Amino acid sequence: METTKVVLENARGEVQLFSDDKKAGKMDISVIKDKLTVYHTEVDDEYAGNGFAKLLLNQLVSYARENDLKIVPLCPYVHAQFKRHPEEYSDVWFKEEA
Template sequence: MASANVVDNSDHSRFDLLVDDKPAGLVAYSRRGDNIELVHTEVDPAYEGHGYGSLLARSALDAARAEGLRVWPLCPFIQSFLKQHPEYLDLVPQTQVTRFKLA
């Protein structure tokens, strides 16, 4: 079984997914004060279909929670993930929950 790990690559403003120590995906972000905008998620096609997108989303949201950040889910994949995982909606300002119809 492949070993997957997500690391915060803050120098490049992204969370990197490594599968068996090889780059396999990312969540790009922008930090602004106490806010983090999750702007883009991608998984290399060779790694699709194994839940790595969800691992990336969960890791980014867990990191935001740990740092006390508000999440602005600009990425459609993150929006979709939030609709399926309402336990993370407390991280999103209500205006953005309404804007993106997350609840």
């Protein structure tokens, strides 16, 4: 069974993914004002290839929507997903004005 949760302390934290009570992956994040910055996504090698990064991304996006936050995708994985599916993430994707 997989579960995800967001843990924040002093504006920095993680989106965590557990499989059978073992931490299987995480995203490093920070929240300042109305922006959620995601820096890094990591899935334990034991769980690679099982779609766990996508589960983390889904939790990240749900959290942003629930809390009216815009996501700054500094993490290469998240940025790639946003670019591949811009319509799916347009409401939460923070883009710098040109």
